[in-house]
Amino acid sequence: MTSEYSLADVLERLYQNQLALEAAVMELTIWAEQQNNFEIGENVRGALHTLDDNAGHIKQGLARLKRLGRP
DSSP states (O other): OOOOOOHHHHHHHHHHHHHHHHHHHHHHHHHHHHTTOHHHHHHHHHHHHHHHHHHHHHHHHHHHHHHHTOO
């Protein structure tokens, strides 16, 4: 049985994956900083900032797609 997924459903899953990866990387960043690897922590926090910014755009785009897909 083949099930079809809407574009909004697939993008929602990708968004959820992004949030999960962001949380996991943050945990590793905290651990690195506790090991006095502050330069690594600073670099990763910069990347996490980009992920966070993009997550907001993705969430807004998903909301728009869902509104457009309603009958």
